[in-house]
Amino acid sequence: MRDFGNARPAAPDPVSGPVMTGGLADSVFDTASRNPDLPLVARRSDDGSWIPMTAAELRDEVVDLARGLIACGIRPGNRVAIMARTRYEWTLLSCALWAIGAEVVPVHPTSSHEQVEWILRDAGCVAVVVEDEHGVMTVGSVCGSLPRLRHVWQLDVGALDDLVERGRPVPATTVDSLRRIVLPESTAIVAYTSGTSGHPRGCALSHRNLASPCDTLLAGWRHTAAPPGEQPSILVFLPFSHVYGLMLQGLCLRGGILMGHEPELSAEALASSLLTFRPTYLYAVPYVFEKLYKKFLQTAQQAGRGALFERAVRTAQDYALAAERQRLGTGPGPGFDLRLQHALYDKAVYRKLRAALGGRVCGAVSGGSPLNRELALFFAGIGILVHDGYGLTETSGGITAQPIGREKSGTVGRPLPGVDVRVAEDGEILVRGPSVFQGYVGDDHGTRAALRDGWLATGDIGRLDSEGYLSITGRKKDVIVTSGGKSVAPAALEERLRVHPLIHQAVVVGDNRPCVGALITLDPEFVAHWRGALFTRGDTPGREGRDAREENALRQEIARAVAAANCTVSRSESIRVFRVLPEPFDVANGLLTPSMKLRRDAIARRYAVEIDAMYQSASRVPRERRPEELPTWDDSDDVFRRVR
Known part of the structure; x- marks a missing residue:
């Protein structure tokens, strides 16, 4: 059995705030207190431009919505489902619910009637927020089997405005009093696993669980997310119904990173948002990087430059491989001819590819599944180093990351500070650390099977090399x-x-x-x-x-x-x-x-x-x-x- 762990986390970067003493909603309130004019969210206007919202403005909207939730009888410990795409209202709702000690249950908006019924009943939700009429009809078709469900709120008919109006009589101090009794160990999210087979299981994640990987990444990696002196910005398009998307929201709110929301995952919508929002850092899954590469290739071929693009791809990969060997101490780095060739292609090809992503992306992260090594080398070669990481719902997101200056393509990096990773004799990856979940809701047997003497059995198989880099080879059950x-x-x-x-x-x-x-x-x-x-x-x-x-x-x-x-x-x-x-x-x-x-x-x-x-x-x-x-x-x- 190979075992590897990292040192305890370093002291947090001042930007990420003090040691956690309350809940996740405190991130908004603390930032609004320290730096009220800092842009935290950018909202898209009707003409397609992005309008920044300051920390103070976001805090005020959170308080107003929280008052409305209180007026409707939402209490600490109640579970409220959010069944919507990645949009500003999702962030507003989650922060308002956390501010009064309620628990959020994410549901993907395209879930079937059976999936919605299972999740809402299994979690015991008292309310659900849907996006449109389709969501209302889906929930309405299963309401008869959900005796605890009291409210169905629809975003696209002004439900949040109605809640704000209903909460006018509730003092703002009531929200503040409830927020101050939320503990880091309180449950913040009940995130249901993807359910690749059988019913999904609800993973109870505490405020501390969710904050832990965010704070560790902010402490050690935030300075790479934008050029010196600039505020980092991230376009969030991954679903908040998945823990990866939730981690990105946490990174932005706890790290003072400007966040834009893109609800559509189509190539056209994503391309448009990247060009107008112009993020400094890109978080995606391998599927998105694969689609980007194919789109680059298709565009080049349509312009009659397919052969040029293919030569540029090979040069980018060769350059990135030589650079990787240099930083790992196994090679001298790119030679003169390769550097010259790379510089020529940078002017002719790579610069245009970066411009298609908004022109400001200085790095990226891939998660959800391993990224193809050749693809990772291509993006590194065009000037966008992709940090491949690893995590799962039960670990509240990331548990490994590429160490800065020692990135190794084809692996998912090394354990984050404070996290231990072990590979069992049968190849299964075991982890332990502060982000590991509280357990499966209503499933003590499943919780005991997953948590063995403090180690989480991930169900993934992989290997650790002599330097502690983890490679994922698949799912044990697959x-x-x-x-x-x-x-x-x-x-x-x-x-x-x-x-x-x-x-x-x-x-x-x-x-x-x-x-x-x-x-x-x-x-x-x-x-x-x-x-x-x-x-x-x-x-x-x-x-x-x-x-x-x-x-x-x-x-x-x-x-x-x-x-x-x-x-x-x-x-x-x-x-x-x-x-x-x-x-x-x-x-x-x-x-x-x-x-x-x-x-x-x-x-x-x-x-x-x-x-x-x-x-x-x-x-x-x-x-x-x-x-x-x-x-x-x-x-x-x-x-x-x-x-x-």
Whole structure:
């Protein structure tokens, strides 16, 4: 068993405030007292511009809303669900609820009726805040089974304004009195796990749990989030229904970082907000970085500069790799020729890529799942060093981070100060520290199973190197065991496949099957671009010939992507068969969690027939097929008819 821990946390940076003595709402009140004119939130106006809101203005709105909640009978310890996208009202509501000692239960707005009913009943919520009429209808359809639910408030019809009006008779001193009795150990959030299989479980997270990783990161890393003398700014677009998004909100409120909210996760909305908000630091999941890279590539190809972009990508990766070896003490750094080549591409390519993100991003963090190493090197090479970190709902967010000046791509860094990490004999990652949750709501057995002698069994598998850097290889329950007894962790193969521009998502299968297979979905936008570039001007075959050529070219391209992924594993672990599916995996169809993780059980159930057909087709392939031949593609896969 390999064990690694870091020193206790250093003294907090003055910006992050004193040692915690109360609740999370104190962050707003303390900042408003020390620096009332500091912009804490930027709200978007109707014309698309961003209007800053000071700490004092935010505090006053929190107090007014808290008075309304009190007037409606919300008391300390009551649980109130928020079922909305990432928007300013979410931050306002959570701070107001924390100010009066209530507990917040985040619910993703696209959750099904069954999920909403389960969470609201399991948590015992007395009220729920929804965003629109759809949310009202969803909650209304399950109200009959929720005897504790007393209020349903709808944001888009002015519910918060009504609450403020209702709270006018309540003295502001009442809010202050309730806020002062909130303890750091009081429960602040009941965050439900993603539920990749079975019912989600409610993780009780205290104010101290949530503040701990935020304060540690602010103390050691805040100075990297903006150029010297500038206030850092973060565009928050990850859902607050996930602990990663909640951690970002905590970082901003406790660290005096300007926060903007973007509720839409579409490429167009995100691109527009990045250009107008102009953040200094980017927090995202690997999916976003993958989409950014593909968008850069598509734009370059459409401009006729695809070959230039590909050369620039290789140079960026080579430069970042040489720089990494230098800072880790294993190499001399980029040579003269590489530095010159990198400088030329910086003027011609990299500067434009940074401008597309607003022009001020000086660094980034990726979380939720491991980031592909080649992708991390690309972003580092264009001047945006991505710190890959690790955490989970039960740890209130981050428990590892890349040490400044010693970043190592392909790992999730080292344990944060005050956190201990251990890898058990079976490869499972165990952690302990101040951010580890209080337990699962109403599930003492599950809590005891997860917490073993003070160590949290994460369910993730990984390894620690000699310097304490942690690498994640997958989820323990996701490990595939083929009929031949070979154990395969699917995450690395899936990660490698997703990097290919044509591939949107991939899930590796093979439990009790003779070999490993993969279900693949295509990126419709990039497929359309790729199809348009496939035929040169003047090359106009008939429709039937065109379709056949497209289909054949796509088969070869996807097969090459699978072969490239196979290069990272042994032959017995490699993908031997695959099938392209007609629809993407996404949150709306229940195949992805809100944090963009695969719901493997749901995918396996929905595509059971396709999986069976894939393996039946493979069984007809002659056994003498040479190992170097590409994986098989069932001839029934007419992909373009599905994605047109």
